[in-house]
Amino acid sequence: MDGLLTGDERRVVGAAQHLGLILSSDWPVVAAHLLAQGADGQAVSELAGLPRATSPWCIDQLVPEVLVELGVREMPTQQASDLVARLVGPVAATRPPADEFAAIRFLARLAPALDYPGGAIGDAYVAAEWLDCECHADSPERDAAIALEKALRTPDPLDIDPGLLRALTAQWF
Structure with a gap:
């Protein structure tokens, strides 16, 4: 776990994953943004280094490890x-x-x-x-x-890096 990611960033990544809003092919880009912000961990580094075209089977196996490394907790x-x-x-x-x-x-x-x-x-x-x-x-x-x-x-703003926000929401609309 690192100290550079905000609590909002951790929670939003967890929420988006919980709701199925991060496609397997988007995880390498999301992980790269997390890594650039100082996230530390073997799974984050490995996922950030994968091409988007990597088999979802390979990517999806790393996601739970990434969430643990980031300290993301399950939520309702x-x-x-x-x-x-x-x-x-x-x-x-x-x-x-x-x-x-x-x-x-x-x-x-x-x-x-x-x-x-x-x-x-x-x-x-x-x-x-x-x-x-x-x-x-x-x-x-x-x-x-x-x-x-x-x-x-017009919600209460969240403390999220704009690059990470773009990576998370690129496929939403």
């Missing part, structure tokens, strides 16, 4: 979803095309694979039902979706 799905939600809105705002509900749509797509958890993913799943229905254009449900998207796009 709702806690992981709420943490990832704090990243989604600001990232969605920077990615084209500009969908006014990109953060809600992204989080809502995660719900079925995670057995419809509560928290931010559950809220987004419920809100997504009203986004494309013209009959709800001036409804309380639509207003709630607008408020949720606004809240997602």
